[in-house]
Every structure is written in structure tokens, then in C-alpha cells.
Amino acid sequence: MVLGTMAETGRIALFARDALLQGMMPRYYIRQIALQFFRIGYTSLPVVALTAFFTGGALALQIYLGSSRFNAESLVASIVALGITRELGPVLAGLMVSGRVGASIAAELGTMRVTEQIDALVTLSTNPQKYLVGPRLLAAVISLPLLVGIGDTIGIFGGYIVGTRSLGFNEYAYLKNTADFLHASDVTSGLIKAAVFGFIIALMGCYHGFNSKGGAQGVGRATTNAVVSSAILILAANFLLTSLLFGD
Amino acid sequence: MEGHIVLKNVQKSFGPKQVLRGLSVSVKKGRSLVVIGGSGTGKSVMLKCILGIIRPDAGEIRVGGESCIGLKGKDRDAFLARFGMLFQGAALFDSLTVWENVAFGLIQGRGMARHAARDIAVEKLSQVGLSSDVAALYPAELSGGMQKRVGLARAIAADPEIIFFDEPTTGLDPIMADVINNLIVDCVKRLGATTISITHDMASARKIADDIAMIHKGQIIWQGEANKVNVSGNAYVDQFIHGRADGPIQMDVLKA
Incomplete structure (x- = not known):
């Protein structure tokens, strides 16, 4: 079990090294990169936006209920902003995108593997790492921070809607509290996390897809493994990054 | 005269299963x-x-006299x-049209312009008995026999030796x-x-x-x-x- 986990970790590290080395060197597949930006970034926008909106709203309600016990209701706006930008924005967006995009990448590449399409790429003088993995990694690493940036804004807006419409906060005061307490580093730390999560999602999707075998069952297993492993790694990476970025 | 393709004593195992046991052919x-x-x-x-x-565990493979x-x-x-290769299930890229499949090696592998590669793809499709109408279809829209023909057109697209x-x-x-x-x-x-x-x-x-x-x-x-x-x-x-x-x-x- 321990040896198996260590061997798998080593294989993933080698896969990541090859993908990074191959992806950085020419030739660059611009059409593939653009297509992956559309698939990973643009088409994930609705799910990230909805998740952020409802999370911001629920966070405002919970913080209001908790803080009212200590007569600290004025902290709602600032804690919603901090909670969304530092933790919930990047983590929830990462988990949602891993379910949506990680599964899709693993299923697509897994099907290409079992139907010999990846072998066909090799016979057509095309490096599969460069053509399939590189564009997905690049698109995910850049798209996730953009998605989280938009998600942060929508999440704070969700808190604002609940705060001003349901909890009776003054609109100007809510926005002023948000702006006064939020620092640039709160936002950038979340965006750094998002870039790491994007790398994890694309890497796990590509790795499990590339190594799938055994027909439809193997593709299904690859998809499950991609989603589960990327979700666990996102949560573990979030803890490590929080320790690094905010630890003493 | 040495063969164009020569395999000498090629061995390959997957775990405990030995698949090639000193295969030699020319x-x-x-x-x-x-x-x-x-x-x-x-x-x-x-x-x-x-x-x-797949990398063999042992043996020698020479093509045109070179290892x-x-x-x-x-x-x-x-x-x-x-090389060109026709795969068992044709292995066509289902996200690409028929002509893009045939021209794939020319465009991605050799950097040929798309319009020039398209002309060659249509010509190769005609050589395997498929009309230019098929060029814009996707592999999922073709029968098994037509997919094999497209796979054959792709295999010969770059005039391989x-x-x-x-x-x-x-x-x-x-x-x-x-x-x-x-x-x-x-x-x-x-x-x-x-x-x-x-x-x-x-x-x-x-x-x-x-x-x-x-x-x-x-x-x-x-x-x-x-x-x-x-x-x-x-x-x-x-x-x-x-x-x-x-x-x-x-x-x-x-x-x-």
C-alpha cells in the first residue's frame, strides 16, 4: 500500500516533469491552446459564478447569525470578503472545476488511449504530451485565477445582496466595509492558490486519462480517479498554501 | 542484402508476462x-x-540499416x-472532420498550410474511393468500412516509405x-x-x-x-x- 502510493507519486511526478518540459519547448499548438481556454475557462464560468453567488449569500447569513451573538454584526461585510477571496472562492471553484473539467479531460484522453488515438498521434509525428497535455495545463493554470477573480466578485456580490436585502445593512456602509478591510494580498493569495489548483486539475485529468486501460470500465475508473485525486490534492494544497502565505 | 526492416531477437515483457521471446523477422x-x-x-x-x-527489453530493430x-x-x-499506419479501429480523431484527420500529419507533424493540406486530403480520399462530400463529415457519421478507408487515406497522406x-x-x-x-x-x-x-x-x-x-x-x-x-x-x-x-x-x- 505504502510502496504502491510512493510508486504512483513518482509516476505522477515524472509525468508532470515531462509535460512541463515538452510543453515549454516549441512547437506550440495555438488552436489547441485556444480550444482548451474555451473549454476549461469559458464553459466553467456559469458553474463557478453560481457557486460563488450562493456561497457568498450563505456566508453572509451565517456570519450575521454568529456575530449577532456578540453584537459584532458590522463585521459581516469584511468577513464575507475575506472568506471568499482567501478560502472559499479558490477552493470551491477548484472543486467545481475538478468535477467538471478534470472528469472531462480524463474521459476524453482515456477514450483516446483505449481507441489507440494517442498511438495514432505518435505515428503522425505529433508528440502527445505536447499536443494534448501542454495546452490543457497552460489553459487550466491561467483560466482558474481568472475564474476565481470573477467568482470572488460575484461571491462578494452575493453577500451584498443578502446583507442589504435580507439583513438590513446600508448599501453604502456594506460596500465601504468590504473595501476598507480587503487588502490586495487577500485577493492575490487566492489567485495564487487558484493557479496551483488549475495545475492539479489538469495534471490529474491528463495523467489518469493517459494511463487508462481496459476499455469503457478503464475510462470510467480513470475519470473517478482524476476527480477524487484532484479534489484531495486541492484540499491538501490549500492547507499547505494557507500555511505558507499566511503562517507566521 | 539486409532487409529494409529487421528485427533481431527482440524481447518484451509486461510484468511477469513475456510477450516477445526473441522475435526475429526481416x-x-x-x-x-x-x-x-x-x-x-x-x-x-x-x-x-x-x-x-513500446520500448523493447532486449534485441535490435533496424530500419533502412539504422538502429x-x-x-x-x-x-x-x-x-x-x-511511417504510415492503419489502426485496427481506424483510430480517427473524433473531434476533427474527415479531411482534418487525413491531413493531420501534414498540418501538425510537418507544418503544412491548412488549405494545401486540405487539397492533398481530398485527393487521398478520392484514391480510397471517397468523394469530397465526405471530407467535411465527422468520423461518427461514417460506417465502419468508410472509417477504415479514411484511416487508409490518413496512413498514405504523407506518401510514407x-x-x-x-x-x-x-x-x-x-x-x-x-x-x-x-x-x-x-x-x-x-x-x-x-x-x-x-x-x-x-x-x-x-x-x-x-x-x-x-x-x-x-x-x-x-x-x-x-x-x-x-x-x-x-x-x-x-x-x-x-x-x-x-x-x-x-x-x-x-x-x-
């Missing part, structure tokens, strides 16, 4: 070799070892540019299988290519082969001219080409 330039043999005897692994998709094991970077790209055919007639009805066999013979003659085909289909083997080799348990146990396969004097070959259950090749069949 194909002369411009000849068509058909490798016959049962399922799981190492036919596909042999082709993948030549292409470098091709462990090639990397531009040497590998230049090596692979000499070596072509591999992996079970080209599997899953096709006898008439369509014969159509594909004729197309293979025509295309190979036109290009003057050296070919290796692997198949279970003896009708196909007799039609497209100059030479036939039989693989059994990871070794070539007989090789000779196609017209001598009926008088090989080899009990394994006789059993296989006549499709008999009784003989030296014992299948692992669970008996009730």
Missing part, C-alpha cells in the same frame, strides 16, 4: 509482409516496438515521418473486407512502400502479402513467400490457416 524493401497468428501472440506489440511506442531504439527529439520525428496495417479487415463484412484489401494493394503498389500487416484473416493475408510470417508465443515460427504458405510443412501454420481446433496450438478454452 522485410525487404518494397515487399509486403503479412504476420499471422492468434490473439495475444505479440503481433501488435511487435509493430509498436518498431514505432517506438531505431531509443530515438528522441528531431531524430524520432524524422524517423516517424517515414513504410506502412503498417493492424488487422485492416477486422469487423468488416467479406465484401467490404475485399474492397479494403484491393485498396491496400493499389495504394502500396502506387507508393512502392514496404509494408507489414498483421491479421487473422487468411483471405486478406493471401491477397495483400508477398511474404507471410507466423508468430506464435512471441516468436516467428515460419516465414516464406505467400504462395508457399499452403505447403509450409509446419504443423502450426497448417492448423492456423485451415482454422482447426485440433493441432499443436492449444487454446485456453474452459470446457464445460
Whole structure:
């Protein structure tokens, strides 16, 4: 079990090294990169936006209920902003995108593997790492921070809607509290996390897809493994990054 | 004269399972070799070892007199540019149209402009009996026989000097299988290519082969001219080409 986990970790590290080395060197597949930006970034926008909106709203309600016990209701706006930008924005967006995009990448590449399409790429003088993995990694690493940036804004807006419409906060005061307490580093730390999560999602999707075998069952297993492993790694990476970025 | 493609004592294992056990075979330039043999005897692994998709554990593989094991970077790209391959299930890219599939190696592998590659793709499609109307369709919109033809057009698109055919007639009805066999013979003659085909289909083997080799348990146990396969004097070959259950090749069949 321990040896198996260590061997798998080593294989993933080698896969990541090859993908990074191959992806950085020419030739660059611009059409593939653009297509992956559309698939990973643009088409994930609705799910990230909805998740952020409802999370911001629920966070405002919970913080209001908790803080009212200590007569600290004025902290709602600032804690919603901090909670969304530092933790919930990047983590929830990462988990949602891993379910949506990680599964899709693993299923697509897994099907290409079992139907010999990846072998066909090799016979057509095309490096599969460069053509399939590189564009997905690049698109995910850049798209996730953009998605989280938009998600942060929508999440704070969700808190604002609940705060001003349901909890009776003054609109100007809510926005002023948000702006006064939020620092640039709160936002950038979340965006750094998002870039790491994007790398994890694309890497796990590509790795499990590339190594799938055994027909439809193997593709299904690859998809499950991609989603589960990327979700666990996102949560573990979030803890490590929080320790690094905010630890003493 | 050394063959165009030469494999000497090639060995490959996957874990405890030894698939190629010192396989040696040679194909002369411009000849068509058909490798016959049962399922799981190492036919596909042999082709993948030549292409470098699988690295053999031991042995030597030479193409055009040069060793091709462990090639990397531009040497590998230049090596692979000499090959075309028709896969068993055609292995068409389902996110691309038919013409993009045929032109893929020209555009992505060789950097040819898309409009020039499209013209070549349409010409190659016509060589395999498909009209230009098919060019804009997606693989999922084609029948199995048409997919094989597109796969053949893709294999010959870059006019390769070596072509591999992996079970080209599997899953096709006898008439369509014969159509594909004729197309293979025509295309190979036109290009003057050296070919290796692997198949279970003896009708196909007799039609497209100059030479036939039989693989059994990871070794070539007989090789000779196609017209001598009926008088090989080899009990394994006789059993296989006549499709008999009784003989030296014992299948692992669970008996009730």
C-alpha cells in the first residue's frame, strides 16, 4: 500500500516533469491552446459564478447569525470578503472545476488511449504530451485565477445582496466595509492558490486519462480517479498554501 | 542484402508476462509482409516496438540499416515521418472532420498550410474511393468500412516509405473486407512502400502479402513467400490457416 502510493507519486511526478518540459519547448499548438481556454475557462464560468453567488449569500447569513451573538454584526461585510477571496472562492471553484473539467479531460484522453488515438498521434509525428497535455495545463493554470477573480466578485456580490436585502445593512456602509478591510494580498493569495489548483486539475485529468486501460470500465475508473485525486490534492494544497502565505 | 526492416531477437515483457521471446523477422524493401497468428501472440506489440511506442527489453530493430531504439527529439520525428499506419479501429480523431484527420500529419507533424493540406486530403480520399462530400463529415457519421478507408487515406497522406496495417479487415463484412484489401494493394503498389500487416484473416493475408510470417508465443515460427504458405510443412501454420481446433496450438478454452 505504502510502496504502491510512493510508486504512483513518482509516476505522477515524472509525468508532470515531462509535460512541463515538452510543453515549454516549441512547437506550440495555438488552436489547441485556444480550444482548451474555451473549454476549461469559458464553459466553467456559469458553474463557478453560481457557486460563488450562493456561497457568498450563505456566508453572509451565517456570519450575521454568529456575530449577532456578540453584537459584532458590522463585521459581516469584511468577513464575507475575506472568506471568499482567501478560502472559499479558490477552493470551491477548484472543486467545481475538478468535477467538471478534470472528469472531462480524463474521459476524453482515456477514450483516446483505449481507441489507440494517442498511438495514432505518435505515428503522425505529433508528440502527445505536447499536443494534448501542454495546452490543457497552460489553459487550466491561467483560466482558474481568472475564474476565481470573477467568482470572488460575484461571491462578494452575493453577500451584498443578502446583507442589504435580507439583513438590513446600508448599501453604502456594506460596500465601504468590504473595501476598507480587503487588502490586495487577500485577493492575490487566492489567485495564487487558484493557479496551483488549475495545475492539479489538469495534471490529474491528463495523467489518469493517459494511463487508462481496459476499455469503457478503464475510462470510467480513470475519470473517478482524476476527480477524487484532484479534489484531495486541492484540499491538501490549500492547507499547505494557507500555511505558507499566511503562517507566521 | 539486409532487409529494409529487421528485427533481431527482440524481447518484451509486461510484468511477469513475456510477450516477445526473441522475435526475429526481416522485410525487404518494397515487399509486403503479412504476420499471422492468434490473439495475444505479440503481433501488435511487435509493430509498436518498431514505432517506438513500446520500448523493447532486449534485441535490435533496424530500419533502412539504422538502429531505431531509443530515438528522441528531431531524430524520432524524422524517423516517424517515414511511417504510415492503419489502426485496427481506424483510430480517427473524433473531434476533427474527415479531411482534418487525413491531413493531420501534414498540418501538425510537418507544418503544412491548412488549405494545401486540405487539397492533398481530398485527393487521398478520392484514391480510397471517397468523394469530397465526405471530407467535411465527422468520423461518427461514417460506417465502419468508410472509417477504415479514411484511416487508409490518413496512413498514405504523407506518401510514407513504410506502412503498417493492424488487422485492416477486422469487423468488416467479406465484401467490404475485399474492397479494403484491393485498396491496400493499389495504394502500396502506387507508393512502392514496404509494408507489414498483421491479421487473422487468411483471405486478406493471401491477397495483400508477398511474404507471410507466423508468430506464435512471441516468436516467428515460419516465414516464406505467400504462395508457399499452403505447403509450409509446419504443423502450426497448417492448423492456423485451415482454422482447426485440433493441432499443436492449444487454446485456453474452459470446457464445460
